[in-house]
Amino acid sequence: MPEASTAIFEKDNFNAEKYVKNLVQDCVGGPELLQTKQKIQSLSETVSSTLKKHVYENYMQFIETAKEISHLESEMYQLSHILIDQRNLLTTLRDESLLDEQKNIIEEQSLDPNVNEEQQNRKAIQLIKESLIGYKGNLDDKFFIHEGGLIELDSNDYRPICRIHLFLFNEVLVLAKVKNEKKLEFQTEYETKNIAVINIKDLDGVNKNAINMITSDGARMFQCMNAASKQEWLEKCELAIKFHQVKKPKKAPAPQPPTSLKFDAPQKSTDSEMLALSPTASEMGRVIVENLPPDWLITAPEEIQAEIAQRHFEDSLALLQKCEDHLGQDSSFHGAAEIAEKVKSLKASLASVLMHELSNSQSRSLQAALRSSRRPLKLLVEMEKSREACGILLRVCTSAIRTSQRQARRNNLAVSELFFCDVALVASEFLRAFSAKAACTSALIVWCNMELQHFASQLIKHYLTKDTQLDTVAKVVEGVREPCQKLREIGLDLSYHMEGLLRSTVGHLLDEARYRLVDSxxxxxxxxxxxxxxxxxxxxxxxxxxxxxxxxxxxxxxxxxxxxxxxxxxxxxxxxxxxxxxxxxxxxxxxxxxxxxxxxxxxxxxxxxxxxxxxxxxxxxxxxxxxxxxxxxxxxxxxxxxxxxxxxxxxxxxxxxxxxxxxxxxxxxxxxxxxxxxxxx
Known part of the structure; x- marks a missing residue:
């Protein structure tokens, strides 16, 4: 039949009854009607084959689309983790400092107003010289204004580079790098007349308390501990630049810093306890500097967050355990409580992510669900989260088993053998994962009993209904009994429980069969x-x-x-x-x-x-x-x-x-x- 004849079927106003009447109204006799019938059948076959072709094409396109959606979903999931990690990093850098919020303020050695300010300045410079390693410059004719610890950031991606300690004088700005031995190593110095300080109000959408310092070597970005510290640095740098611009006589004595540069004594005892790297601090401050944690422990929380976001769960757990071991051996350093709290929070976060991963391992195939659950399951067991993990695993298995049972019933497959094979597979995987956790075995037994009850109810509902033939009942019961016997090989005996669940229903069916057969x-x-x-x-x-x-x-x-x-x-x-x-x-x-x-x-x-x-x-x-x-x-x-x-x-x-x-x-x-x-x- 030509394709033009089938075009009428694609119209919106097509009426099959009217179309048939138009075909047969000119037919005379049986032969013409038979010929018209053959034409209609040919058209039907053509339309049917066309529809099948379209259905197949749509189905293949649906499969390809589903694959792409699945791939995009996976990428979006990973991207979400990365974004969460970046947000956490930015929040952490905003609220906390890698130096444990050391204020590094200068204590006045005496509150007596008669003490000579020049003597205090010389004493401060002497302490700075002693604390700096590798510095050969001359600070005798300089006036000390301000100092403190900052974090240098990468100007491209705002990633922390290292810890820097700055000493601001009336003529120079000295930069020192904080070493692992908690000492200060001289890095470079800039003249205050050649620097400019720019306030960065908003950095990539997140306030990081950052300032941009334009120097002769280029722009350098630093992060302050908090907003107050940032504002203080801006004010002191501005005063230093203005102080340097004041013209001085050649042979006049060194200018005295303005009274506004005097530092107030700390108002709280806790401020003095947070002194870490200030060379002008008290002896207690020196003790705190010497008791700072190692660098790897300070940066460990950020690294753990990054590993979790990148789904490197094994590495993040290994680093968590390393931090816990170190804190267990030595927790006397400054800021140990804060780091321990961070580690504890990150451990809880990792456990939550792993449990979410375990919950998302659901699949229509039980084997696929068990394979995808092995990785988070192993890590949760190592984290002493066995009880929570076994509960989630059994819920995932319940969903997979019941899905496969529904498919088997629709396809007229042997549901009993499939069910008990799935139970044996779950039991084997469960015992392998929790072999050292005897307390979890009770959860497996309870789960088996619950699944057995659900399976028995479905068996009665679909296969052991009223008026079921006796041979069918026998096949169903025998199909249940044999797999139950096989489960004994792995130490799981469900025969008695299964017999109790089916006893009442099968007994009624036997009574019905007896009455029916005797009556016949x-x-x-x-x-x-x-x-x-x-x-x-x-x-x-x-x-x-x-x-x-x-x-x-x-x-x-x-x-x-x-x-x-x-x-x-x-x-x-x-x-x-x-x-x-x-x-x-x-x-x-x-x-x-x-x-x-x-x-x-x-x-x-x-x-x-x-x-x-x-x-x-x-x-x-x-x-x-x-x-x-x-x-x-x-x-x-x-x-x-x-x-x-x-x-x-x-x-x-x-x-x-x-x-x-x-x-x-x-x-x-x-x-x-x-x-x-x-x-x-």
């Missing part, structure tokens, strides 16, 4: 005549069928197609043995054995008690022969089949067999019958 006995009329199979092939087929059931009818074959038993007896033999097999599988559970035997017993008695009506004038010898066959052959065969499958002796059936044999009376003398041999056997 005798509904069909039995002529009480030998069974005629009509053909030799039919006889051979019947004999082979009963051979598989454990019954041999060859001794009862007469003629080419006859069996010297009634058709009802032969059919009941098949029915009873099949029912016995189903009941035997159910009787493997001790609590169901009696109900299963009771069903077989009542079913057998119902058939055994049937008598021919008086109006039929049946041969009583033939009737007695059928009943004797049932007692002497059929019932023992059923008992043996039951015992072989259930691995238990059917006591009720054995009692029934004894009772029937005891109550049996000698049959009447049979009438003479002509018997001849056949070649069928």
């Amino acid at each position: 006995i005798g509904r069909t009329e039995d002529p009480w005549q030998p069974y005629n199979l009509q053909t030799k092939t039919g006889l051979r087929t019947l004999l082979k069928e009963f051979d598989t059931l454990g019954i041999d009818f060859r001794a009862y074959v007469t003629g080419d197609t006859w069996i010297n038993l009634t058709q009802a007896t032969v059919n009941f033999c098949r029915h009873l043995l099949q029912t016995t097999e189903s009941c035997a599988y159910l009787a493997r559970y001790d609590s169901l054995q009696r109900d299963a035997e009771m069903l077989i017993r009542e079913l057998f008695l119902s058939q055994h008690s049937i008598k021919p009506p008086n109006s039929l004038n049946a041969d009583m010898n033939f009737v007695a022969k059928n009943k004797t066959y049932m007692v002497e052959v059929l019932l023992p065969t059923a008992m043996g089949r039951f015992e072989r499958i259930a691995d238990k002796k059917p006591e009720l059936l054995a009692e029934l067999h004894v009772q029937l044999r005891t109550a049996a009376v000698a049959p009447p003398k049979p009438k003479p019958r002509s018997v001849y041999q056949t070649d069928v056997l």
Whole structure:
């Protein structure tokens, strides 16, 4: 059919009924109608193939889009962690200093107003010379104005570079680098007339209390400890520059610093305790300088945050443990409590991130969920978070198992074997991850019981409903029992619990089956005549069928197609043995054995008690022969089949067999019958 014919189907106002009427209104006779029908069928096939093609293309495009979305989601997740890390770093640098908020103020050696300011200045310069390593400049004719510890930042990405200590004089600015030995190493000096200080109000959207210092070597960026320190540095640098611009006589004595440059004594005792690197501080300040923590410990919190943001969880945990070990061995240095608090907070943050990672490892595949959970699980166990980790892991496994169960039910798969295989997989993975945590084993047992209850409820809801056939019930119960036995290999025995969950439902189903099967006995009329199979092939087929059931009818074959038993007896033999097999599988559970035997017993008695009506004038010898066959052959065969499958002796059936044999009376003398041999056997 040409493609133009299919274009009409794509219109919005297409009406199928009207379209068919237009096609058939000009048709005359049956042949034209058939031809039109073939055309419509051809159009239908064309449209169907086109739709399938479009559906396939859309499906492939959907898959590719889903892959891209998943990739973008992963990248956005990592980007989110990086942004959070940057925000935390900026906040930390704003609120705290790597020098533990050392104020480094200058204490006045005396509050006596008569003390000579020039003597104080010389004493301060002398202390600065003693503390600086490698400085060979001349500070004797300079006036000391201000000093303090700052952090030098990279002017491109604002990343901390190192700790710097600045000494501001009326003519020069001396920069010293803080060494690992908590000493000051001279770096460089600038003349105050050649520097300019610029206030940076906002740095990359975050206030970092930074100032930009334009020197002869270029721009250098420094971070102050807080806003007050930043404002003080701006004021002192401005005063130093103005002080240098004052013209002085050549031979005049060195100018005295203005009274505004005098430093107030600290108002609180805590200020003097925070002195660390000031060479003009008291002896207590020197002790604090000597007890500063190592550099790696100071920068460890920022490094840990960066590792967490970059998802390097193993490295961050290793650094956390290193910090904890160091703090455990030596916590006498200055700022140990603050660092310990940071480490504790970061450890809690890492645990939270790992738990979130573990929660996000959910997948439709249990194996994939367990594989993705191994990394955070291992780290959480190392962090002594086993109890929280095992709870999250079991919730993830619950979601994956129930998803796979729903898919299996939709696809008509073996849900029982799948469920117990999943439980065994979870138990093995759980015991591997928490092998050294015996307290977590109880959580696994509770989880197994809860999942078993949910599985049993779904099994009853979908497979063990009312009027379910007995053979179906037996298959379901046996499909549950065998995997339960296999779980014992890993030390997990759920058989007893599973039996208790199914006991009530299966018991009701056995009662229903007993009433239904007993009620069906005798509904069909039995002529009480030998069974005629009509053909030799039919006889051979019947004999082979009963051979598989454990019954041999060859001794009862007469003629080419006859069996010297009634058709009802032969059919009941098949029915009873099949029912016995189903009941035997159910009787493997001790609590169901009696109900299963009771069903077989009542079913057998119902058939055994049937008598021919008086109006039929049946041969009583033939009737007695059928009943004797049932007692002497059929019932023992059923008992043996039951015992072989259930691995238990059917006591009720054995009692029934004894009772029937005891109550049996000698049959009447049979009438003479002509018997001849056949070649069928």
